[in-house]
Amino acid sequence: MSPVLAGIIGIAVMIIMFMTQMPVAFVMALVGFIGFSTMTSPDAGLVLLSRNIYETFASYDLTTIPLFILMGQLGFNSGISKRLYSAGYKFLGSVRGGLAMATVTACTAFGAVCGSSPATAATMATVGLPEMKRFNYDDALATGSVASGGGIGMIMPPSVVLIIYGILTEQSIGQLFVAGIFPALLVTMLFISAVYITCLLDKNAGPAGEKFSWAERFKALFGLGETLIIFALVVGGIFYGLFTPTEAASVGAFGVLVISVIQRRLTWKGFVKSLMETLTTSCMVLMLITGAVIFGKFLAVTRIPFEIASWVSGLNMAPAMVIAVIIFIYFLGGCFMDALAFVTLTVPIFFPVVMELGYDPIWFGIIIVMVTEMGVITPPVGINVYVVYGVAKNVLSHNVPLEKIFKGITPFLIALIIGIIILIAFPCIILFLPHLMYS
Amino acid sequence: KTTLRYANFFPPTHIQSQLAESWCKEVEKRTNGDVVIQYFPASTLTKAPQTYDGVVQGITDIGMTALGYSRGRFPVAEAIDLPMGYTSGVQATAVANAMYEKFKPEEFNESHILFFHAHGPGLIHTRDKGINTLEDLKGLKIRSTGTSGLVMDALGASPVGKSMRECYQMLQKGVVDGSCHPIESNKGWKLGEVVHYMIQNFSTAYTTTFGVFMNKNQWDKLTPEQQSAITQISLEWAVKHGEAWDESDKAGMAFFKEKGGVVIPQSEEESEKWRGAARPVLDNYIKKVSEKGVDGKAVVDFIKSNM
Amino acid sequence: MKLLDRILNLVSDLLRSAGALALTLMMLITVADVAGRFFKHPIFGSVELVGFFAVAVAAAALPHTYKVGGHVGVEIITRLLPRKIRLLLDLFTRTLTLILFSVVAWQMFVYAKDMQQAGEVSMNLEFPLHYIVLVLAVSLAFFSGTILQQIVDTVNQLRKGTTG
Numbered sequence: 001m002s003p004v005l006a007g008i009i010g011i012a013v014m015i016i017m018f019m020t021q022m023p024v025a026f027v028m029a030l031v032g033f034i035g036f037s038t039m040t041s042p043d044a045g046l047v048l049l050s051r052n053i054y055e056t057f058a059s060y061d062l063t064t065i066p067l068f069i070l071m072g073q074l075g076f077n078s079g080i081s082k083r084l085y086s087a088g089y090k091f092l093g094s095v096r097g098g099l100a101m102a103t104v105t106a107c108t109a110f111g112a113v114c115g116s117s118p119a120t121a122a123t124m125a126t127v128g129l130p131e132m133k134r135f136n137y138d139d140a141l142a143t144g145s146v147a148s149g150g151g152i153g154m155i156m157p158p159s160v161v162l163i164i165y166g167i168l169t170e171q172s173i174g175q176l177f178v179a180g181i182f183p184a185l186l187v188t189m190l191f192i193s194a195v196y197i198t199c200l201l202d203k204n205a206g207p208a209g210e211k212f213s214w215a216e217r218f219k220a221l222f223g224l225g226e227t228l229i230i231f232a233l234v235v236g237g238i239f240y241g242l243f244t245p246t247e248a249a250s251v252g253a254f255g256v257l258v259i260s261v262i263q264r265r266l267t268w269k270g271f272v273k274s275l276m277e278t279l280t281t282s283c284m285v286l287m288l289i290t291g292a293v294i295f296g297k298f299l300a301v302t303r304i305p306f307e308i309a310s311w312v313s314g315l316n317m318a319p320a321m322v323i324a325v326i327i328f329i330y331f332l333g334g335c336f337m338d339a340l341a342f343v344t345l346t347v348p349i350f351f352p353v354v355m356e357l358g359y360d361p362i363w364f365g366i367i368i369v370m371v372t373e374m375g376v377i378t379p380p381v382g383i384n385v386y387v388v389y390g391v392a393k394n395v396l397s398h399n400v401p402l403e404k405i406f407k408g409i410t411p412f413l414i415a416l417i418i419g420i421i422i423l424i425a426f427p428c429i430i431l432f433l434p435h436l437m438y439s
Numbered sequence: 440k441t442t443l444r445y446a447n448f449f450p451p452t453h454i455q456s457q458l459a460e461s462w463c464k465e466v467e468k469r470t471n472g473d474v475v476i477q478y479f480p481a482s483t484l485t486k487a488p489q490t491y492d493g494v495v496q497g498i499t500d501i502g503m504t505a506l507g508y509s510r511g512r513f514p515v516a517e518a519i520d521l522p523m524g525y526t527s528g529v530q531a532t533a534v535a536n537a538m539y540e541k542f543k544p545e546e547f548n549e550s551h552i553l554f555f556h557a558h559g560p561g562l563i564h565t566r567d568k569g570i571n572t573l574e575d576l577k578g579l580k581i582r583s584t585g586t587s588g589l590v591m592d593a594l595g596a597s598p599v600g601k602s603m604r605e606c607y608q609m610l611q612k613g614v615v616d617g618s619c620h621p622i623e624s625n626k627g628w629k630l631g632e633v634v635h636y637m638i639q640n641f642s643t644a645y646t647t648t649f650g651v652f653m654n655k656n657q658w659d660k661l662t663p664e665q666q667s668a669i670t671q672i673s674l675e676w677a678v679k680h681g682e683a684w685d686e687s688d689k690a691g692m693a694f695f696k697e698k699g700g701v702v703i704p705q706s707e708e709e710s711e712k713w714r715g716a717a718r719p720v721l722d723n724y725i726k727k728v729s730e731k732g733v734d735g736k737a738v739v740d741f742i743k744s745n746m
Numbered sequence: 747m748k749l750l751d752r753i754l755n756l757v758s759d760l761l762r763s764a765g766a767l768a769l770t771l772m773m774l775i776t777v778a779d780v781a782g783r784f785f786k787h788p789i790f791g792s793v794e795l796v797g798f799f800a801v802a803v804a805a806a807a808l809p810h811t812y813k814v815g816g817h818v819g820v821e822i823i824t825r826l827l828p829r830k831i832r833l834l835l836d837l838f839t840r841t842l843t844l845i846l847f848s849v850v851a852w853q854m855f856v857y858a859k860d861m862q863q864a865g866e867v868s869m870n871l872e873f874p875l876h877y878i879v880l881v882l883a884v885s886l887a888f889f890s891g892t893i894l895q896q897i898v899d900t901v902n903q904l905r906k907g908t909t910g
């Protein structure tokens with residue numbers, strides 16, 4: 001069997017097995033294992049399984065996931081997130097979809113602290129989903145906004161994807177980080193517009209509430225106190241060099257714990273509940289990542305990503321067309337593979353081609369992150385969607401069907417595509433800040 | 440026709456990865472296309488810490504990784520990474536290969552060794568404060584792992600054991616005061632953007648040894664002609680890797696200076712003082728491995744006489 | 747069977763408590779390291795300790811997460827199927843899962859043994875890594891037990907469904 005055929009069969013089998021309701025993570029691991037064994041040897045496949053599970057569980061980069069989830073859980077069980085959303089509601093409740101807009105903005109703010117998108121999605125889902133439900137928001141809009149908003153964390157610095165891109169292509173990581181700020185804000189605005197339009201089209205998606213007086217609004221601001229203290233502590237700590245973004249997760253969780261204990265809002269029972277819920281959610285997220293990694297190793301060994309990339313580099317087309325083809329390939333690749341893995345595999349091959357065409361390396365890096373962001377929410381392998389699905393099952397009293405989340409994603413996906421087109425048409429949105437600061 | 444998989448953690452743009460790739464091409468050429476090697480850079484097949492194990496277990500057929508990632512697994516070869524006072528990558532590479540030829544440590548019995556290479560002197564780089572004397576270093580937080588961490592401890596600094604991946608951010612924000620790394624990394628990991636002083640502490644310079652390993656079964660399956668061709672190529676490439684480390688160090692130095700970095704030389708007297716302060720690291724090594732039945736002193740002495 | 751059930755439930759609860767403790771320690775160690783670094787006394791091996799506890803957190807949660815259906819599955823199609831077929835499909839996928847994870851557990855024990863023989867230790871603290879892999883292997887073994895428990899449960903439901 002040719003490797004490429006094996007890869008295609010593997011993808012098909014994976015999609016079919018998804019339909020049996022076997023956990024997505026286990027399907028990816030199983031198909032990846034069998035595929036890898038076919039391409040190499042069963043012994044190698046067995047070793048691959050055990051090593052990758054250990055490696056993912058022990059990865060220091062991924063330790064932020066349980067800790068950020070814990071932070072969200074503590075915020076939830078101590079009522080901090082409830083007060084945060086109540087305040088938000090006093091200000092934005094009268095606007096249709098206002099809370100979803102606030103959630104997207106909160107994702108961007110959280111992205112300034114957290115570099116991992118599943119961690120952002122899981123934390124924001126824990127905090128945001130029950131609250132949006134409380135104000136009768138449609139499940140599709142609520143889940144869609146946290147799953148997509150979670151991805152903004154990758155564009156907003158710090159960003160794991162940008163660090164890897166910077167090392168792969170020998171670009172300044174500082175410049176890449178700075179370059180990400182305006183695109184992140186652009187995406188936030190586009191997502192807010194997506195919420196607005198969704199609510200225009202469907203009156204029940206994000207129902208408008210009563211209007212509050214300014215006196216009531218200012219009173220509600222006191223409910224924001226703790227959140228602001230924690231946010232200032234974490235962002236300030238990173239900014240002043242007290243700790244790294246990886247450590248910020250622990251500091252944040254600890255901060256929430258201390259504040260809620262001082263305010264006597266967290267009982268021992270609430271604390272234990274937070275820990276237990278965090279265990280379950282983290283286990284789910286980490287297994288998803290492990291599955292995606294194992295399946296990715298199988299696709300790597302079929303060499304499909306390499307073949308596609310070298311095919312593109314041989315294309316003789318207008319520069320804009322080549323860029324379009326590359327973006328489309330990243331879109332497809334992001335559908336089937338862990339987006340970060342796909343970036344590592346293919347950037348080295350695409351990068352020289354794009355440079356040859358005369359594009360800016362920093363600009364291309366941000367474009368890559370934008371398409372990666374699409375990858376985390378597109379089916380069938382869309383980590384953020386599964387993460388939010390899992391969290392929703394946990395924090396809501398009812399089940400949100402998967403297709404509902406995918407439906408909720410659609411407006412945001414369109415917003416991302418528009419964002420990419422804008423960034424291609426106006427590269428200065430990306431390049432303005434780095435040029436200002438580095439020359 | 441034999442197809443082999445080669446896993447490397449170096450990103451494809453890194454010269455060490457490009458050399459590995461050209462090694463693959465050369466093997467294909469000199470075996471008349473009978474041995475074809477699929478190359479997987481940037482940890483796409485196995486991550487650095489799992490690469491050696493991956494070769495032994497057959498996830499990949501060939502792999503390049505730093506020995507330091509499998510701490511404890513290579514008690515004899517570990518000695519190469521000690522602060523012997525390296526001055527170049529060519530020197531460190533020659534030492535590493537000579538050491539292997541001389542001792543043929545049994546710790547490598549599970550794989551076939553193709554060759555070793557090692558980077559140039561690992562030096563201390565700081566952010567805000569130049570280091571002129573040992574006293575200046577006291578209590579500074581220096582990012583360093585494994586052997587270099589031990590050296591920092593011995594020199595009186597406070598080692599912060601974080602990976603290279605996190606190094607840039609930590610230095611940029613001042614989470615640490617400095618970092619211990621080869622000159623090359625100023626450009627390769629962009630660290631030159633965030634450090635401003637480089638101390639020429641050659642007398643306590645460490646290195647990191649990288650090995651290129653092959654799965655034993657796969658090696659045995661090759662014909663004697665193929666084996667000797669690969670061995671010959673590996674001999675040639677070991678030298679190239681060493682030279683490449685020195686070239687990278689030059690580029691790293693140029694980058695460091697271009698960003699306004701200051702190089703602080705060390706007097707003969709000061710560097711003797713540092714050497715003395717780092718001596719316990721060597722002694723501890725000898726003591727530690729003797730418990731495992733390894734004559735650490737013989738290894739250390741051999742390396743010193745081959746510097 | 748009842749006794750085995752009770753033992754497995756007890757172990758699952760114990761593992762969760764251990765996981766909760768590990769999670770708390772992860773947080774506290776990092777905070778202590780950050781604070782210590784501020785006063786020039788960082789905890790040298792903090793990264794490794796946090797990594798070790800991270801393994802314990804995820805591993806300890808394996809049995810419980812599976813039992814409560816915490817893993818994400820696609821129910822777009824299965825939702826439309828009659829109960830009996832759904833249970834049969836469940837039985838099939840649970841059996842596949844059992845095979846997969848029994849193999850993984852067994853491989854993890856082999857990995858732990860390999861690591862012990864190779865004498866691999868962590869980079870900074872020089873802590874023997876095979877203990878960590880062993881923790882993971884033991885958790886995976888109990889996880890396999892939990893899957894078996896769920897299979898028995900599914901079979902029972904199927905029986906009830908056909909007789910009643």
Ligand code: NA
Pocket residue numbers: 110111112113114115116152153154155156157158159
């Ligand atoms: Na971020």
Ligand code: NA
Pocket residue numbers: 334335336337374375376377378379380381382383
């Ligand atoms: Na996807």
